[in-house]
Every structure is written in structure tokens, then in C-alpha cells.
Amino acid sequence: MAPSEQGVVLSSICKRFGAIVANDRVDLVLKRGEIHALLGENGAGKSTLMNILSGVYLPDSGEIYLEGEKAAFRSPWDAVRRGIGMVHQHFQLVNAFSVLDNVLLGATDASLRLHRREAADRIEAVGREHGLHVDPHALIWQLTVGQRQKVEIVKLLYRGADLLLLDEPTSVLTPSEASDLYVALRRLADAGKYVVFITHKLHEVMAAADRVTVLRHGRVVASIGRSDASIQKLGSLMVGSSMPDLRRKNSPKSGEIALKVEDAQTKADRGTSGLNGITLDVRAGEILGIAGVAGNGQVELAECLAGIRPLRHGKVWLKDKDISGSDARSRLRYGLRFVPEDRLGMGLVPQFDIVDNMLLRDYRERPLAKGVWIDRALAGKRAESLVRDYDVRTPGVHTAVRALSGGNQQKILIGREILAKPVVFIVAQPTRGLDIAAARAVHDRLLDLREGGAGIILISEDLDEILQLSDRVAVLFEGTVRGIWPRDADRSAIGAAMGGHLLDAA
Amino acid sequence: MAIPAWLRLPGAFVLSVLLGMTASSVVLVAVHAPVLETFRAIFDGAVGSWSALESSLVFAEPIAFTGLAAAVAFRARVWNIGGEGQMVMGAFGAGLIALNTSLPAPLMLLAVLACGILCGALWAFLSAALKVWLGVNEVLSSLMLNYVAILWVQSLVYGPWREPGGGWPYSAYFADEARLPSLGSELDICVVVAPVLALALSILLRFSRWGFEVTVVGHSHEAARYAAISVTWITILVMLVSGALAGIAGVQQVSGSAGRLYVLTPGYGYLGILVSWLAGHDPLLVLIMAVFYGILMQGGAALQIAQIDPSLVRVIQAAIILFALAGLTLARRSQSRMHLGKVDRA
Numbered sequence: 001m002a003p004s005e006q007g008v009v010l011s012s013i014c015k016r017f018g019a020i021v022a023n024d025r026v027d028l029v030l031k032r033g034e035i036h037a038l039l040g041e042n043g044a045g046k047s048t049l050m051n052i053l054s055g056v057y058l059p060d061s062g063e064i065y066l067e068g069e070k071a072a073f074r075s076p077w078d079a080v081r082r083g084i085g086m087v088h089q090h091f092q093l094v095n096a097f098s099v100l101d102n103v104l105l106g107a108t109d110a111s112l113r114l115h116r117r118e119a120a121d122r123i124e125a126v127g128r129e130h131g132l133h134v135d136p137h138a139l140i141w142q143l144t145v146g147q148r149q150k151v152e153i154v155k156l157l158y159r160g161a162d163l164l165l166l167d168e169p170t171s172v173l174t175p176s177e178a179s180d181l182y183v184a185l186r187r188l189a190d191a192g193k194y195v196v197f198i199t200h201k202l203h204e205v206m207a208a209a210d211r212v213t214v215l216r217h218g219r220v221v222a223s224i225g226r227s228d229a230s231i232q233k234l235g236s237l238m239v240g241s242s243m244p245d246l247r248r249k250n251s252p253k254s255g256e257i258a259l260k261v262e263d264a265q266t267k268a269d270r271g272t273s274g275l276n277g278i279t280l281d282v283r284a285g286e287i288l289g290i291a292g293v294a295g296n297g298q299v300e301l302a303e304c305l306a307g308i309r310p311l312r313h314g315k316v317w318l319k320d321k322d323i324s325g326s327d328a329r330s331r332l333r334y335g336l337r338f339v340p341e342d343r344l345g346m347g348l349v350p351q352f353d354i355v356d357n358m359l360l361r362d363y364r365e366r367p368l369a370k371g372v373w374i375d376r377a378l379a380g381k382r383a384e385s386l387v388r389d390y391d392v393r394t395p396g397v398h399t400a401v402r403a404l405s406g407g408n409q410q411k412i413l414i415g416r417e418i419l420a421k422p423v424v425f426i427v428a429q430p431t432r433g434l435d436i437a438a439a440r441a442v443h444d445r446l447l448d449l450r451e452g453g454a455g456i457i458l459i460s461e462d463l464d465e466i467l468q469l470s471d472r473v474a475v476l477f478e479g480t481v482r483g484i485w486p487r488d489a490d491r492s493a494i495g496a497a498m499g500g501h502l503l504d505a506a
Numbered sequence: 507m508a509i510p511a512w513l514r515l516p517g518a519f520v521l522s523v524l525l526g527m528t529a530s531s532v533v534l535v536a537v538h539a540p541v542l543e544t545f546r547a548i549f550d551g552a553v554g555s556w557s558a559l560e561s562s563l564v565f566a567e568p569i570a571f572t573g574l575a576a577a578v579a580f581r582a583r584v585w586n587i588g589g590e591g592q593m594v595m596g597a598f599g600a601g602l603i604a605l606n607t608s609l610p611a612p613l614m615l616l617a618v619l620a621c622g623i624l625c626g627a628l629w630a631f632l633s634a635a636l637k638v639w640l641g642v643n644e645v646l647s648s649l650m651l652n653y654v655a656i657l658w659v660q661s662l663v664y665g666p667w668r669e670p671g672g673g674w675p676y677s678a679y680f681a682d683e684a685r686l687p688s689l690g691s692e693l694d695i696c697v698v699v700a701p702v703l704a705l706a707l708s709i710l711l712r713f714s715r716w717g718f719e720v721t722v723v724g725h726s727h728e729a730a731r732y733a734a735i736s737v738t739w740i741t742i743l744v745m746l747v748s749g750a751l752a753g754i755a756g757v758q759q760v761s762g763s764a765g766r767l768y769v770l771t772p773g774y775g776y777l778g779i780l781v782s783w784l785a786g787h788d789p790l791l792v793l794i795m796a797v798f799y800g801i802l803m804q805g806g807a808a809l810q811i812a813q814i815d816p817s818l819v820r821v822i823q824a825a826i827i828l829f830a831l832a833g834l835t836l837a838r839r840s841q842s843r844m845h846l847g848k849v850d851r852a
Contacts, residue, residue, distance in 0.1 A: 308731050328734035338732075346728040356718075360733050363718050372714050 006068050007031040008053075008163060008194060013062035015048055022048040023059070024218040030163070035185055035195045037209035039202070039238055041435040042406070045218040046198045050165050053196075054086040055079030085156030086165040089172075091148050093140045099123065100136040103155045119158075126157045131187045145293065146177035153184070163194035170204060174293050175463065175495035182208040200238070201464075202231045216240055239436050255284030256319065258455025259305070259336070259424045264314035266300050273297045273479035275304065277314070280474060280481060282424065282455040287446065289470030290459040292498055297479035298459045299341065302428050305457070306338035307331040318424060332361060335423035339414055339430065341459070343406070347413045350402035354383045354394065357401055358416055386415040390441070407438030414445060425449055428459040443469060463498075467491065514837050522833025526826035533821050544814060548822070551808020552801040557691075558808070564692050564763075566800030568593070570700040571755035572778025573785065573792040574707060579748040580787045581711060582724045584741050588633055588648025590775025591655035592626040592749040596756025598659050599625030601767035604684035604760075605667060605677055614683035619757055626753020627746045629655060634745035638738045644745075652775065660769050667767060677767040686761045694762040696754070700793060703751070707789040720744060752778070784831060786838055802826060 008030040015023040022045045030036050040046045051057045053064065055073035064071045066082055073079045093102050100120050120136040127133040132150045140148060149169065156164055166185075170178040185208060189195045199205060205212045206226065213223040214237040222237050260281040268274035275297050282288040292298060303309035305316060307328035315324045318334055326334070340346045348357050358379045362368050368375050383397040390411040394404055401409055414430065427446065431439035446469060450456055460466050466473055473489060475482040475497040482497040509517065531541045552562045572589040579586035586592075599622035603609075609617055632651060636642035660675070669678040686694040711717035723730045723740045730737050755774060760767050781799055785791035806819040 306732075308734065332734060340732060342728065345726065346732045349722060349725045349729045351725055359718060360722065360729065363733075364715055369715055372716065374713060374715055374718055376713070 009065040011063045013059045021218050030194050034210045035189050037205045037212040038198045040215035044215040083162030085161030087152045089167045095141040145172050166197040174499040176499050202234045258284045260317040262315045265312045276479040285453045286471045287456040289466035289473040291466045292476035296476045337417040337422035339427040341428035348401050354397045355380045358383045390415045406433045424455045426457045518833045518837035522829040526829030530822040530825040547812045548805035552805035562800040562804040565803040566796045568755040568774040569777045570796035572775050573781035575748045575751035576778045576782035577787040582720045582744045585645045586748045589752040589778045591652035592629045592752035593756040593775045594655040595629040596622040596626035596753030597760045600757040604680040611683045618684045622757035623750045623753045627749040630745040630749025634742045679766050696758045704789040704793045
């Protein structure tokens with residue numbers, strides 16, 4: 001093989017963080033014109049590997065060869081100079097700046113003067129060449145998430161990137177935006193670029209990649225072409241055994257209405273939709289899934305129902321009781337429990353140990369409260385039984401929760417709220433950032449709760465999760481309900497509604 | 507390194523103080539001052555005898571109260587920098603009753619104390635109200651209100667409340683019924699009250715519902731909102747308690763050995779902030795640190811009597827405090843890091 005066809009080779013890369021081996025003798029071969037997927041669960045070492053390739057981390061040992069030539073990156077700049085660019089999961093864009101300014105920000109030309117007009121022309125030329133048209137003068141905050149992602153890619157191409165790394169690129173996109181992205185990646189590959197994306201979604205690999213390398217516990221377990229792959233095979237490679245069967249749901253017992261909300265309106269946080277008249281209900285023993293792209297009113301809806309955000313207009317009933325005027329404290333007492341998506345920012349106090357986090361929402365009610373005093377001994381017992389029942393991996397109940405992994409934090413949060421025997425349970429992004437085993441555990445708890453007769457509102461950006469668990473699916477778009485579908489609805493109709501288009505809402 | 511956890515903070519403290527003394531002795535050597543004699547004079551002057559220790563505690567008394575005041579607010583991450591002004595208003599409140607009313611013995615002192623506490627609390631409430639309802643940063647408002655309070659008392663003791671016929675900016679002496687019971691020659695009852703209050707606060711913060719709310723607010727406003735804790739209410743409450751404690755420091759200053767209203771020695775309010783940081787906002791440690799600071803102040807006073815350049819005294823005090831603050835901060839940080847056994851995976 002001629003050296004130029006050897007591609008990019010990572011050879012025997014090792015990287016440790018303290019006691020954790022993030023990458024253990026990882027080999028990876030990337031070919032020009034190929035879309036390569038890096039598949040693995042959270043903590044499998046995908047991001048570490050990409051950070052090594054993009055110069056953010058130095059490997060403890062191992063080599064990187066760029067088309068036969070050994071590369072030693074001492075900083076991300078070295079990698080950029082060699083044509084390696086990364087699109088991070090959270091975009092690195094200044095929202096108040098234009099596309100042009102964002103592209104120029106950090107551009108490597110060693111000139112003091114900014115040649116803005118030439119730069120704008122070049123951005124348009126790059127866009128035309130690769131089918132990634134963006135208006136150079138548009139401001140970032142005016143763009144959709146999909147367009148912002150294009151800006152990130154254009155930014156890299158403008159700097160001459162030859163190898164594009166994308167970290168979980170579809171996690172913020174609607175299904176149709178994701179298909180657009182796949183098309184764009186294909187064009188880039190056809191134009192002779194190296195394209196690598198990180199994912200933990202199996203169908204995404206099947207939809208977009210030519211080749212997939214599967215990582216597990218920091219090691220490469222397989223590197224196969226798409227034609228040799230199947231969802232089942234990739235799944236078992238990724239988790240290390242055949243995937244546990246999805247638990248069968250029994251048909252809903254369709255109880256009485258547990259929670260009803262009518263024409264809910266509230267104002268927006270910065271950069272998100274408020275609620276513009278939402279009408280929904282959930283029955284006892286039912287899971288109502290709320291699908292939608294982030295920022296379309298999910299946070300506002302959950303917080304308004306929980307009573308921690310004021311409703312400007314509209315009414316809420318819990319069973320037959322009108323609770324529109326009740327504060328958060330009484331709603332807690334009535335059994336309306338809520339698991340927010342921001343685990344450490346809101347649901348738990350990261351510096352507190354498990355015991356004090358058990359107190360967070362119930363410290364003022366008997367039996368945790370004894371007059372003006374709180375009963376830490378009882379909280380400690382509850383913490384211990386929660387650690388046991390939910391298999392929380394922790395050195396003890398007096399460990400600060402920020403020292404635990406995301407999955408264990410989520411078990412504590414969900415466990416605490418379930419312990420209060422909820423009548424209505426609102427849960428937002430329950431499995432975000434969790435590995436498959438932890439996610440299954442959380443799903444099982446939600447199904448248990450459903451069988452126990454609670455009404456559950458499941459808010460998630462993961463459409464697969466919604467479709468798997470929900471009895472009905474509502475799609476939230478710009479603060480309105482775009483439609484409600486039964487459990488066996490067509491995925492593409494729901495996907496279209498998430499992007500604001502309606503196909504055939506039932 | 508196998509240093510037991512309980513030894514880490516005291517060890518760091520002792521080590522830092524020694525380092526501070528070493529650093530300041532470099533300065534002493536440079537200006538040809540006798541190093542050993544200087545430190546011996548500090549020791550003798552501040553803790554060497556019962557009367558020396560008593561003088562140190564006189565300095566520690568007001569700092570203990572302003573330190574507790576700061577600690578309560580800082581626990582909730584409410585940055586009350588106005589301990590000085592709240593203390594001065596406490597002194598004013600004491601004077602208001604003592605100079606203008608006459609009540610029988612037990613009632614008079616209670617009224618003096620109540621009025622001082624009320625004035626301190628009200629002064630803090632101004633900052634709290636500005637913060638929660640108008641969004642004014644409490645650091646700025648409480649700091650600026652310090653000057654208002656100081657000038658207000660100044661104008662009183664230079665003007666209408668000046669002792670008739672007196673040449674100094676002092677009020678007339680308070681009646682005996684308005685004075686705090688004294689213990690020893692210069693100490694008053696507050697030397698006992700401060701530990702009692704510190705213990706009570708410590709218990710409340712750790713074991714009461716209110717203390718839990720304050721701690722949650724201090725860590726995360728979002729978590730507080732989620733737990734249906736009113737950040738507004740807790741902010742106001744904490745400022746009221748903080749102002750009340752600073753007010754006690756003011757009452758102690760005027761109803762104690764001074765026995766009259768005057769322009770208070772500046773600084774105790776600010777020293778409370780420093781002491782609270784040294785103590786990690788732990789009420790019981792605030793007491794220890796207040797005594798430590800009192801020793802440094804009395805030691806400095808003793809040096810000045812021994813004819814050592816006052817600026818050198820300041821150098822020694824500052825070096826020791828800086829090292830202590832840095833050492834304790836580092837020790838606390840490494841302690842909290844020890845608890846984080848697990849490293850986040852990239």
C-alpha cells in the first residue's frame with residue numbers, strides 16, 4: 001500500500017486517569033472517504049480516544065500515524081494544524097456573534113487584520129462545496145440547532161480540517177435533522193475527508209457508518225464493516241453480553257385520570273419556549289411520554305406541574321382536586337413527585353452525602369421531621385435501604401453524591417422520589433448519560449411504578465426510550481402539544497412533529 | 507501520608523501560624539529587631555498571665571459576635587459585609603434606650619439589649635430587602651450602609667447626645683441598670699454569652715429544619731427551589747439573625763466596660779468576616795478563631811507598649827493571619843478532595 005492510502009492509524013493507545021484505565025491498547029484505523037463510527041457505552045473510552053486524537057490529552061503510551069507519518073500532538077493546536085478538527089457535543093459557539101465571527105474566532109491565520117469579506121466568501125464557498133450552506137452574517141442564536149451544527153462543521157473545514165471528529169452529533173437533533181446530517185457526512189466522505197463520529201446508538205451506526213469500532217471498558221472489542229454488522233450483534237458487542245430482553249409491558253389498566261392540565265401558559269426561560277397553552281392528561285397506571293427536541297417547553301411544563309414555576313394561565317387537577325393554586329409544598333404532600341433533568345444542579349445537592357440528600361424534599365414532614373428538628377438517624381436508615389434496594393455503588397451513605405457516577409446519582413434521585421409513594425410521577429431525561437444496565441434498572445422502576453397505579457409523565461429527548469415505555473406519546477413543539485399518538489404509532493410521524501411538521505396526528 | 511483526618515485542620519493551623527511567625531521574623535531580622543524577645547513579648551503580653559489573657563478576651567468578645575454574624579450569613583452564601591454597620595447600629599440602639607429612658611433594673615438592661623439587637627437586625631434587613639426585592643447586590647448595599655451607620659452615630663455623639671459639658675465625642679455615662687454585668691476588671695457577661703450562642707447556632711444549623719434550609723440555600727438555589735424552600739425568606743431570615751448578632755457586639759461595646767456611646771473602634775465588624783473564613787463558617791470554630799485574633803491584637807498592643815514600631819506589629823499580625831488563612835483553606839480543600847475518591851471518566 002502506498003503511504004497515502006494507509007490512512008490514519010492509532011496504534012496501541014493507553015491512557016489512565018488515576019485508577020481508571022480509559023484506553024487500554026486501543027488500535028484504530030481510519031480510511032480516507034470512509035465514515036467510521038466509534039460505538040460504546042458511557043465510560044467505554046470513546047471520548048478519551050477522540051481527545052487523544054485531537055490533541056487534548058497526551059496518551060500514556062502508543063502512537064498516532066497520519067498517512068504513514070508519526071504525529072506527536074502536544075496541544076489541540078498541533079492537531080488543528082495537522083487538519084484534525086472536532087465538533088463537540090456541546091457546541092463551542094458564541095451565541096451573540098455572527099457565523100462569520102465565530103468562524104474567524106480562533107482561526108489560525110497569523111494576520112492582525114481580519115479580512116472579513118474574503119472570509120465570508122470563503123465560508124460560502126466551503127458551504128457550496130460540501131452542501132453545508134449557512135449565511136455567514138446570521139447570528140448564532142437565530143439559527144436552529146441543526147444549523148449551528150453545520151456552522152461547527154464549516155468552522156473546521158474553513159480551518160482546513162481533513163479529519164472530522166463528531167462527538168454524539170445527533171443527541172441534540174430531531175430525527176429529520178439527523179438524516180440531513182448523515183447526508184452531509186456522506187458528502188464529506190465522498191469528497192475525500194476522514195469522518196469519525198462517536199455514538200452509543202446502534203441504529204445510528206447502521207444508518208450512517210461504513211465501518212464501526214466497538215469499545216468496551218477501554219478496549220476495542222471489534223472493528224467491523226457495516227455489511228457484517230447488525231443491531232443485535234453491535235448491541236451484544238457493546239454491552240458484553242446479549243442485551244437483556246425488553247420487559248414486556250402489560251396493557252394499561254386505564255384507571256381514572258391522575259393528572260390533568262388545561263391550557264397551561266407560562267413565560268420562557270432565555271433561549272427556550274414557554275408554554276403556549278398545553279392541555280394534557282395522564283391516567284393512573286399509564287405512562288405518558290413527552291417527546292420533543294430540548295428547549296420546546298419540557299422544563300417549563302415539568303416545573304409548572306411540580307409547582308416550582310408559576311403558571312401564568314391555565315388549570316391543573318390532581319385526580320378531582322384543582323391544585324392550580326397549590327404551592328410546591330402542598331403538591332409534594334398530595335403525592336405529586338418530580339425528578340428534574342438537571343440531577344446535580346437541582347435534584348440533588350452534590351456536596352451533601354446520601355443521607356442529607358434523602359432529606360432534601362421531605363425534611364419538613366413527619367417522620368423525617370420531629371417538630372423543628374430533623375431526624376438524620378431515620379434518613380440514614382432510608383439511605384441504607386435505598387443503597388441496598390437500588391444497588392447503588394458507593395463506599396457508604398456518608399459519601400458526597402458528587403463523588404458517585406451519574407447512574408448511581410440517578411438511582412438515588414429516582415429512589416428518593418419513588419419512596420414517597422407518588423400518585424403522579426414526572427420524570428425528565430431519566431436515563432441521560434446512563435449506561436445500558438443502569439438505564440434498564442431505571443426503566444424497570446418506572447414500569448413497576450406504573451403497575452402500582454401511578455400516573456407517569458416521562459419527558460425524554462430519546463425517542464426510542466419514549467416509544468419503548470409509553471402508553472401514549474405527546475410531542476411538544478414550541479410550547480404546544482403537536483399531537484398525541486398511541487403506543488404503536490408510526491415513528492416517522494412523531495419524528496416529523498418533533499420538527500414542527502404534522503403528518504397524521506391522531 | 508497517614509495523617510488522621512481529625513488532625514489535619516488543627517495541624518495545618520499550627521503549622522501555618524509557625525510559618526507566619528517564621529516569615530515575619532525575616533522582616534524582624536532585616537530591620538535588626540530582636541526576634542526572640544519580640545515573640546516573647548507577644549506571648550507574655552497576650553497569654554502569659556491571667557490579666558494578659560483577660561485583655562486578649564476583651565478583644566475577642568466583639569469579634570466573636572461579629573464572627574458568628576458573618577458565619578450565619580455566609581453559610582447561606584449571603585454575603586453580609588455590613589457587620590460593622592450593624593454593630594454600630596446595635597450600639598446606637600443601646601444608647602437610644604439607655605440615654606433616653608429610665609426603667610427599673612432588670613427591665614432596663616433587657617430593653618437596651620432588645621433595642622440594640624433590633625437596630626442591628628433592621629440595618630441588615632435593609633440590605634436583605636434591597637437584595638430580594640430589587641436585586642441589589644448585598645455586598646455593595648451592606649458595605650455602604652456601614653458608612654451611613656458610622657456617620658449617624660458620629661453625628662449624634664458630636665451633636666445632640668454629647669455629654670453636657672464634656673469635651674470629647676462621648677455620650678453621658680449609662681445608668682448602672684443599663685450596663686452589662688461585669689466579670690473581672692474588664693470582661694463582661696458576654697464572654698459567657700458568646701459560647702452559649704455559638705453552641706446554640708451550631709446545633710440549630712446542624713439539626714434543625716431551619717439549619718437544613720440555610721445549608722441547602724447555601725449550596726444551590728436551584729435545589730432549594732426544587733425542595734420548595736423559599737430563597738427569599740431564608741435570605742431575609744439569615745440577614746436578620748446576622749444583623750442581630752452584630753448588634754449584640756455593638757451593645758457589648760457600649761454597655762460593657764465603656765458604659766457610654768462613642769464612635770466605636772473601627773474594624774470589629776470586618777474582623778468578624780475574617781474570623782468566619784478562618785473558621786470555615788463553623789460557629790464553634792468562630793469562637794476559637796476570635797480568641798486567636800484577640801491574642802494577636804493584645805500581643806500587638808503589648809508590643810507597642812514595649813516600644814516596638816507599630817508598623818512591625820502590623821507586619822507580624824498580617825503575616826500570621828495570611829498564612830493561617832491560606833493553610834486552613836488548603837487543608838479544607840484537600841480534605842474535601844479526599845472524599846472524592848472517584849475520578850470522573852473523560
